[in-house]
Amino acid sequence: MSHLSTTRRGLMGAAVALAGTLALPRLPHAQGAPIRIGTLTPLTGAGGPYGPVMVKAIKAVVDEVNAAGGIAGRKIELVSEDDQTNPEAGVRAARKLIDVDKVVAILGTWASSVTTAVAPLCWDSKTFLCTVSGADSITALPHQGYLVRTQPNTTLQGRKFGEFCLETGGKRVFFISPQTPFQKSQFDNITLAVKAGGGATGSLIYDDKKPSYRSEVDEVLRFKPDVLILGGYQPDTTVLLRDLYRASFAGKKLAFGYSVNQKLVESLPAEVVEGIFTISPSPAEGSKAYERLTRLIGVANPDPYTTQVYDHINLVVMAMALAGEASGTAIKDNIRKVSQAKGGAKVDNALDGLKAIAARQPVDYDGASGPCDFLDSGDITDCRFRYEQVRGGKIALVKVA
Template identity: 60%
Template sequence: MTDITRRHILGTGIAFASTVAMPAILRAQTGPIKLGTLTPLTGSGGSYGPAMADTVKKAADDINKAGGILGRQLLIISEDDQTSPEAGLRAARKLIDIDKVSAIIGTWASAVTTAVVPVCSQSGVFLSTVSGAEPITLLPHQGFLIRTQPTTTLQGTKFGEFALGANAKTVAFVSPQTPFTESQYAALTKTVTAAGGKTTSLIYDDKKTTLRTEVDQVLRGKPDAIVMGGYTNDTAVLVRDLYRANYRGSLFGFGYSVNKQLVDALPADVSEGIYTLSPSPAEGSNAYKNVARLLGVDSPDTYSCQVYDHLNLIAMAMAVGKGDTGTIIKDNVRKVSQGGGERVETAVDGLKLIADGKKVDYDGASGPCDFTDIGDITDAKFRYEQVKGGKIILLKIA
């Protein structure tokens, strides 16, 4: 065989191979856009994660029915982080390395988010979270991160103001060790001491089935109010032991821990009077009503509202950037949320405007989605509630 013949056959083979390969490339470009949810389907956050994942899937269905993004359908792949950093990291690696998602939506526990941020940023996968621990957005994430949850510094400040409003002069902060414990206590202390009060803190083991020793230690300081920084299961143990110790001061807890699950698990007189604080969804907005419709409930929780916003922002960012990579999402997410333009509350409406070459400004179910340079939400309203007669009653939104 001559060189010419060999070159001819080789060239033909390359051309043939290219022809065979091209449909696969085209299929990849026109196949579904893969996004992942990483929420706590089990563990301490298990009462929230299923609804969060369901919200994202149903919101994606709405987008798909309206034509998808850039002519492509969204495929949502859901994983359980088990409210565990180790399990969350394994699930994130699976979403990134095997499923090839462009973005991961909805990490809930701050410890999980802290574990996942580095692998997402290093892989160029966008991460949107509802975690509030102050250090999260200070991690080196190269812009591949936004969060819609107010920071724990802001939450600690609000708790301090709440306690002062209940005439507390001495406030104890009682919590397991978490990524947000230090910043919450620091903000609480700054607020209370500025008004002439004082604070103390105690860290407990959240795996213990009784906290009576810790309760006795806290009560020696005679606090007017106790701010509880744990999750639902350990907070229930703490509340029960405080009741048995005949504590009659004010109790304050986070809305994610002092919730219906906790109230239903305790006798009514044990949980009676506990105050709660949580970020407030944008009740009354069309986006909020849309989340209620998707979940078939009257009052969707703040985390479901936040992940609804995450999906809408990501979808519109891809449309503006005309691509599906994490980098495109990163580069365009603020263009659809705070860059000016026509106000929209759903991605379906926003995508129509974007297709017509118009700018959009998204306000969501969790409120205005405007972010600082490092990815923190710039403002949020809070929901103040109290347990009365076995029910959680709204006091105010401010």
């Protein structure tokens, strides 16, 4: 028998010793160690079309900052995980980012349920979270400041719809929608805005898989609305519009930009879709940051989420530079000092921002998604919306406001 043979006792001892190393304290980071930032975007599942471009935009900014010397000499290291558009999988991925990679911030959570599931892990571990989810409830979480979002919440969107109805002279407004995460809040805020202008509202929830909406249209007509707001998605809105035309509905129609889009307009006869107004949250098209982003990632019309994560990474980088420290708490305490410093130098990217910070100038970042000014709750103060109208088979811009 050889002296080198493995004994069970030896093996157990080795295993215990190996497991014990996990309990050793981590060595403190040397100055110049990279700063880790995590992205948690949907790369598979329902959000799959958006996530990859979002990561690309963040990566482009990180590469730029690293090429310019990083933050106070420290490079940024990006760790990307997939939330699978599922809160259960999202939590597992976030745990890995927080506990193993020790990221200072997580950027880009997309589905509201994923954001709500991941948020407690973030504030428990003092990791900063930037999200593009829209549900009202998110900023009402007890996040202690460790969360901001750049997507206008449903309250703001609902108000814009209500105000626009009044603008077009509507007093009786009806909201018809399938069951969605934002249906209730949307309607409540439309009502609030319309009632403030002396109008009245009604609403109806329908099943978005039906082949015909005759009975729903009858109910709409019974309300005698001046303005009808269509809250559905593209397939059900197509069917609904056809039935509204058959019933000779004469009022104005208002819809989300993502449902009454070019594809829908082309699939229906011109007289059915003529005159429909659409509203969508508008990226700051034409702004310097927006132009810069399109050049950086080589995409002519980046979607709103991509413009938002571009702003996330710029803000997070500048906040850490201003703090002179890389931690979630440092970002929390400094993000508003770079996003909305009074009388600060207007910057539209992190590179200019880093220079201004080095020169001890206050900074006011204006991004690709909008002005990026945050309330204490983490919501943005304002966002521009894009108002369009279908005219002669084309979607024409009415205004951006």
